[in-house]
Amino acid sequence: MVKICCIGAGYVGGPTMAVIALKCPSIEVAVVDISVSRIAAWNGDQLPIYEPGLDEVVKQCRGNNLFFSTDIEKHVFEADIIFVSVNTPTKTRGLGAGKAADLTYWESAARMIADVSKSNKIVVEKSTVPVKTAEAIEKILTHNSRGIKYQILSNPEFLAEGTAIQDLFNPDRVLIGGRETPEGQKAIQALKDVYAQWVPEDRIISTNLWSAELSKLAANAFLAQRISSVNAMSALCEATGADVSQVSHAVGKDTRIGPKFLQASVGFGGSCFQKDILNLVYICECNGLPEVANYWKQVIKINDYQKNRFVNRLVSSMFNTVSGKKIAILGFAFKKDTGDTRETPAIDVCKGLLGDKARLSIYDPQVTEDQIQRDLSLNKFDWDHPVHLQPMSPSAVKQVSVVWDAYEATKDAHGICILTEWDEFKTLDYQRIFDNMQKPAFVFDGRNVVNVDKLREIGFIVYSIGKPLDPWLQDMPAVA
Numbered sequence: 456m457v458k459i460c461c462i463g464a465g466y467v468g469g470p471t472m473a474v475i476a477l478k479c480p481s482i483e484v485a486v487v488d489i490s491v492s493r494i495a496a497w498n499g500d501q502l503p504i505y506e507p508g509l510d511e512v513v514k515q516c517r518g519n520n521l522f523f524s525t526d527i528e529k530h531v532f533e534a535d536i537i538f539v540s541v542n543t544p545t546k547t548r549g550l551g552a553g554k555a556a557d558l559t560y561w562e563s564a565a566r567m568i569a570d571v572s573k574s575n576k577i578v579v580e581k582s583t584v585p586v587k588t589a590e591a592i593e594k595i596l597t598h599n600s601r602g603i604k605y606q607i608l609s610n611p612e613f614l615a616e617g618t619a620i621q622d623l624f625n626p627d628r629v630l631i632g633g634r635e636t637p638e639g640q641k642a643i644q645a646l647k648d649v650y651a652q653w654v655p656e657d658r659i660i661s662t663n664l665w666s667a668e669l670s671k672l673a674a675n676a677f678l679a680q681r682i683s684s685v686n687a688m689s690a691l692c693e694a695t696g697a698d699v700s701q702v703s704h705a706v707g708k709d710t711r712i713g714p715k716f717l718q719a720s721v722g723f724g725g726s727c728f729q730k731d732i733l734n735l736v737y738i739c740e741c742n743g744l745p746e747v748a749n750y751w752k753q754v755i756k757i758n759d760y761q762k763n764r765f766v767n768r769l770v771s772s773m774f775n776t777v778s779g780k781k782i783a784i785l786g787f788a789f790k791k792d793t794g795d796t797r798e799t800p801a802i803d804v805c806k807g808l809l810g811d812k813a814r815l816s817i818y819d820p821q822v823t824e825d826q827i828q829r830d831l832s833l834n835k836f837d838w839d840h841p842v843h844l845q846p847m848s849p850s851a852v853k854q855v856s857v858v859w860d861a862y863e864a865t866k867d868a869h870g871i872c873i874l875t876e877w878d879e880f881k882t883l884d885y886q887r888i889f890d891n892m893q894k895p896a897f898v899f900d901g902r903n904v905v906n907v908d909k910l911r912e913i914g915f916i917v918y919s920i921g922k923p924l925d926p927w928l929q930d931m932p933a934v935a
């Protein structure tokens with residue numbers, strides 16, 4: 456029986472290994488982590504992450520061929536294939552701070568593998584890492600090898616949160632990079648054999664190590680670039696009377712462009728896009744390519760601009776001040792169908808409004824009060840280090856209350872911000888909400904989920920990203 460061990464039981468390690476276990480009953484899969492609480496949650500009834508379909512997969516395999524454990528050394532020692540799926544956050548200090556990937560967690564995992572291994576291993580990079588990381592890992596392993604042979608593979612993960620199980624069941628492609636030596640090719644084949652249990656062979660691509668590492672950064676940069684492109688257009692739509700949804704539809708009908716990932720929004724969030732583009736920018740700079748670095752930097756600049764623009768639009772519409780006003784925040788997660796708040800645009804929007812002394816009442820169906828208070832108290836990039844590795848929860852932000860119901864959040868509010876596209880926000884009783892709000896009642900839809908005409912009929916003043924402006928807003932000062 457082939458044994459797999461995955462170091463890191465997070466958003467990637469947990470679901471990915473659960474699907475491998477489900478699809479490959481003859482493989483024993485152990486997912487290990489330094490976090491005792493995270494492993495306890497994987498072994499309990501309430502899994503540590505919310506992901507549609509994940510519960511069923513875990514329940515089918517757990518205890519049969521899928522195990523979650525803190526006994527890292529034992530499982531690494533026994534494994535033939537070791538996936539490393541630890542976090543690779545942005546460095547907060549020292550050389551490359553604010554851009555480069557922090558490989559502390561990766562390096563400590565590699566050193567531990569070298570310490571406990573007594574047989575040959577295939578070590579698979581599952582984390583997103585800077586191009587050439589495999590070389591560094593190889594050096595750490597071979598310099599401490601005591602005669603053991605290691606093959607390093609790069610097998611980046613392309614799942615998106617909220618659709619992780621679907622993406623893993625039916626991936627567009629599985630990418631495996633390895634050394635172009637006979638041993639490297641043999642290792643690639645061993646990993647291909649695992650995926651081939653459910654992924655059609657023509658979707659399993661093999662490349663050299665550096666292409667695989669770089670493709671992951673490139674894919675995320677391209678995806679984020681599409682969003683920044685449509686968001687840049689949304690500002691122009693508002694200035695000209697064009698409707699961004701109509702523009703996206705028309706542009707996306709070109710088969711060379713395609714319809715996906717053209718949804719204008721308050722900005723992209725999530726743990727990957729910003730981190731990976733910053734990492735790409737840093738790599739370009741280190742390789743003497745400042746023009747290329749600046750090109751990609753612009754994707755992040757437009758994303759920051761979009762979040763600022765949203766806050767400025769809100770404040771200027773509400774008579775240039777939100778001081779003491781109650782603003783309801785509907786949605787805090789970085790997208791629907793996840794409880795993940797890493798780099799969610801809601802953090803920047805809320806901080807912007809708090810800076811103008813607003814009172815916030817926040818509702819998200821999947822995010823806890825603790826998490827929201829923590830997010831609003833942390834410095835930029837600190838979030839990217841796992842919660843259990845962070846210092847004690849900072850003190851709560853006093854102007855913020857977190858409630859468990861959209862009607863409660865909006866009661867007596869002066870304005871509503873929709874920051875996550877949860878389906879339930881489409882079908883709220885907006886007449887009831889309007890009746891219970893201060894007047895004039897404002898809606899700022901950062902995800903284009905509401906029916907603008909219907910809400911205007913009820914009496915709301917509505918701003919929806921990239922849509923023709925409400926006559927009320929046209930009279931307000933222009934927003935930069």
Ligand code: NAD
Nearest residue numbers: 463464465466467488489540541542543560564582583612
């Ligand atoms: P995560 O923070 O949810 O999980 C990482 C886990 O690794 C944590 O539980 C942490 O405790 C554990 N860990 C850290 N150091 C360890 C060590 N030395 N030994 C054992 N466990 C250790 O992160 P994630 O979202 O799963 O992301 C992991 C990697 O995958 C990152 O490089 C990320 O860029 C990449 N990625 C993420 C996504 C996503 O949607 N979240 C998608 C594709 C790729």
Ligand code: UDX
Nearest residue numbers: 612613614615616716717718720723724725727789790
């Ligand atoms: C992303 C990549 O899609 C995935 O392939 C990679 O493995 C990890 O990073 P994820 O961050 O989980 O996945 O979600 P994604 O669906 O890409 O959304 C990222 C952000 O972009 C979200 O805030 C989302 O709301 C936003 N978005 C997405 C838009 O604003 N408009 C769109 O059209 C699509």
